[in-house]
Amino acid sequence: MTTILAHALVLTVDDRRRVLPDGAVAFDERSGRITAVGPADEVTAAAPSDAAIVDCTDRVITPGFVDTHVHLGEQLGRGLVPDHAGPTEWLPDWLFHLYGALEPDDERTCAELAVAELLLTGTTTFCEAGTLLDWRAAADVVEATGIRGQLGRWTSDQGPDGLPRLETTRAALDANEAMLDGCRDDYGDRVSASVILLGLGTASEPLLREAKELATDRGAGAAVMHASVHPDHGGQLVPAETLEELGWLDGATKLTHAVYVDMEDVERFAEAGVRVAHCPTAALRHVKGLHRYGLIPEMLESGVPVGLGSDSANGSNHFRMLQLMYLAATLYKDFRMDQRMIPPETALEMATRQGAACLWLDDEIGSLEVGKRADLVAWSTEHPEWRPLLHPVQNLVLNAPDRSVESVWVNGQQLVERGRLRTIDLDELLPRADAAASGLLARADLRAPWSWPSEGPGARGHHG
Template sequence: MEGTLLDGGLVITMDPERRMIEDGGVLIQGDTIFAVGKSASIKEQFTWNERMDTRGHVILPGFVETHIHLSEHIVRSLIPDDDREWLPSWLVPIYSALNPEDEYYATLLASMEMLKTGTTTFCEAGTCMHPDAVADALKKTGMRGILGRWTWDLPPGPERMKQTTEQALQSNQDLISLVKGLDVEEIQAWPLLLGMGTISDELLVGAKRLADDNGLGLGFMHASNIPSLETETQIQSLHHFEKLGILAPNLKLTHMVYVEDHEIDLLRDHGVKITHCPTAAMKHSKGICKYGRFPEMVEKGICVSLGVDSANSSDHANMLRLIHLVVQLYKDFRMDQSVFPAESVLEMATLRGAEALLMEKSIGSIEPGKKADFVLFNRNHPEWHPLINIANNLAYAVTDRSIDRVFVAGKLVLDQGKMVGIDENKVFEKVDELALKLLERAHVSPRLKWPLV
């Protein structure tokens, strides 16, 4: 048969039994996993035309990133720590000045960073200004992703970003049609709204109908600030969303720092998915040590996945750094070492991410019939020795320096740490050039506390 055999690695399947297969084999046929098991057994049963020696490697399902603002990669780490007006003073001017070339290269850069750190699938946060350019960049990198465009209808400006409810819904329908027309299985589009008090009930209801009619998910940011942007004094109640008919298994809510016990029950009862952005929460002082109820959500059976947010919140797109943080942070917050064990956090980065994006039948684990999305770690690094408790090692010790190869849909997109088919230095040079032009157009200047001489 035509196919590629990954031969001899330690395969962390994340299957229902959570098998970890020594001297394992994974047989790929096209974009799909055909067989998983001991290499010797696969060799006895099947034939193939290509073989990759993966001895000395650990094979893990690709990470699934469920909330990232791609466009901000072109202005990474721009916003000073002490400026609370980060949205109106910094980000809105930047987004309103973005052109297609900016977003194309920002997406290339963000995708490269994600792939190099093990993420194979992402969901954009709903802030693309030129989705066609973003889609072009995704086709170049080979990543699997869900796109969303900047959508709101309440803010009065800036003029270029102002939208009526009808315009906002139509632009999302146009995006869905555009992406369907690409006929690229790895690229989807959802109605992804900004949230946080910028969207009307009419837009919410219309976006939910659009998602349902097209068999898609719906997402927006919520419960992220106190005092919140939703109102001057309080956050919109989830019970209000329930009355609108918004709460459902195809709804993904991001941030969700401020949630009461009765609201956790509401989320569980309606099967709502949650994206936790821990590094963004810490940088923006959301108080997750005091208010975050994510362990309780997981205990109640709610799907909680992980997101980096943006290049001005986390300032990176590295899922391993999120894993390292979450596996330790809540143990200290709760003074309880049993909170968020390594295995649970690895599930958040893989299985729960796939579930949040309604892709649990196709990605998130290494099983026959699922898409061939893998990360191969080279064990020829100190952090991999000795390998005694594999889950602990992955969650606490391993860094992206040992990521050697990455497959998406059966295609090798990262080989020996280098992007396949992309001139990395050209992307870096172009991003540096475009960033300066964008800052000038947006009338935004970096504010450095140390002199640059």
Template sequence: MLETVDILIERGTLLTLDRERRILTDGAIAIRADRIIAVGKTADIKKQYTAGKIIDASSRVVMPGLVDGHAHLNEIARGLIPDDLKTSDWLKYWCYPYFAATTAEDEYWYSQCLIAEMIRSGTTCFAEPGCKFLPSIVKSIEKSGIRATTGSWVWDHGGPDGQKCPEYFLKMSLKECLELTENNIKSFNGAANGRIKIFATIEGVGTCSDDLMIGTKELADRYGTSTLMHKASSREEVAAEMRVTGHRPVEHMYKIGVLGPNVFLNHMTAVDGYEVEYLAETDTKVCQNPPAALKLAKGTTQMGKFLEMRKAGVTVALGCDGVNSGDHKDMFRAMYLAATLPKDARIDASVITAEEVIEMATLNGYRATGWDKDLGVLEAGRKADMILIDIDRPEFVPTYNYVYSLVYTASGDCVDTVIVDGKILMEGRELTTIDLAEVRAHCRELAPQLLTRSNVKPVSRWPIV
């Protein structure tokens, strides 16, 4: 008598990411509700299970879903900001005014569009570094079926670079920041069958007081969640911190006791060798965002210490960043950069491998977001989050190594089917939870209104006639 499950994926090539990193040919996966029930050879699995929904994966590679470790949902002004600005001007004169003008409705519809872009390129989980209207974002994540961490973006203008924010912009006291963060955790942490985690999301780059970093760390410890912030993102930030505290940003965090396993530091381009030791000692998590680092000229190839971090045992996840900075949400493009930039920077092809980069985009991402016990591996008992890649596309014909082709050749367009929490979010590239036509219509209607409110003017170096 066959046991009935909800979904049976059969005859696929499975990148299991299990302890031995087995690549299973002619493999099958049985899914019941939100969990993987069994993984094995198709013949063996079919002796035991049947399902209402059977997916023929004979021309598919199946792998755990990708994690975008830094995915702003409030950066929604594609093509608005000139591509030749230094980060401080980029923030002060473009990003902040635009962000300040967004409404709850804007955040809902634009986040639907960004999540659609993520699902369509194989991202099943992301870390959102802080939004303005949390209930809108929670609703959007809930409806889309994706998995994410999020929170309210707060700062108290108390750090070494506190004056860089306009006075009017999200000015909050320390007490208000902490109360909002705690209320968010109480209201939404664990929502949507556990698909949503609320992190203590503070801006971090010089705009937050020591007391805010200490307070949010205490909240994260108390509620079993994490703090996430931008840190060591540029030379300018390091200089400002040195002037005020006498220490580099990561060093300063170490001195005041706010590093730890549940602390997720994003960007981390301007880190010194001795700071890597502090990260390793405290098991602090890091996210590298090559698309944004390159476009904003952070110097990642010249001073990045991600290889040293990895060597020291630090968990380094991978992210794209928002679409004002990295300009796309395709983790395959981020993986390509994470694999190739260090090779060229060190003039040594052996410094990182395609396998290690896939681990960054899966296992390390889940570890950094605290989901590693449930996710990142295709094996029985884990949550059913996975992507199916179409290997009938010319990019894979022929290939002798799927891992190489996924990292060096593929783009997000190669993703055919996406499953999160046992639910199909895309099949045959058709989204099942997001109505793209509806989302497009809302975004196009809202965009000019937002532009007018923000008082930011798009530029074009070429005449538009």
């Protein structure tokens, strides 16, 4: 069955970056693939007689967003870490305890809450950050909700005191192998996996080498959090040269954060085809110093594929890609006092086609082109923030509200309709998430400190 979304303004983000003011996108629900993109009159004239034509007047259609770095498992601890907790406190004092107490049911609820937020804000594909304790819990949620997900499990064989889920090198490798095989054999093609290490400081040299070899052997990508903590805060600098010695400097590598790098690193990343996940909201809140160190404009200029990542519920605190694009398109203008830094068009590419490249899925998703997966978002312009529609890309990146996500399709299946989820029952999920969060925090013996006093019904003792 063919569906045609007709008379929308279509931002294809294809190789020519075509914009179709009265455009249409046709897709086949069975194959989940796009069958035509073009002016509405041409696409409808060439359509099969039984095609369902949906009038998308006052809609802007874009490719679904790709979030390249999402920690699903922190959702039930959102807002737990005090705002003032510094880089040396928030992991050992808070998040290690939270992750240490997570159970598979919690991870399932976390994933459902995350997927609901992602879909309602226009993201159709996410890559887990490599902190899944039970990857099958997340894979089941991806399968059931209809979103597209690339999964990564918690992988570390050394680390500081209190780091949860340490494994032997052999166990970590075997478990990754089982995940790669399990995602391939037991789930549909919306579920994929890559080998994702927690960090360079929490993996031994044998683990780094063999994990990369395993990924290469299986044709999967490999990712690691890189240069995300400043040396003054206990982080280590890992230059491109060291990555090369470890076998990690190639096009099947994704580095997340990559804040503390120099131009020589950037050039070597570009030459090798290394991909970078940029997480602006987490960087701001975790005081990474993007204004001083971030070389994202230079990476883009050099041809490094740079995607956007929303990171975690105690960093970003949200998965709203519109805000990530807004920051990408504005921060560096101010930092460099140069209006030409990262135009809105580039920010939209980072959220779509470049993000797809960061997950090695750019042949399948990231733009609206015939043959690609029908992962797309229809934005309603029937909101004051969208009017007038003088410049659709500026409107989308700088001023569109999240609530203008009207419809979302993944693989040709409609998952959001008139702003409501079709595969997740929020009325059932939200109270279940609250109850799960209470149980989790009680087991972890953690409580979000409030700075202000609480009084009246529901009051609690406070400490700041």
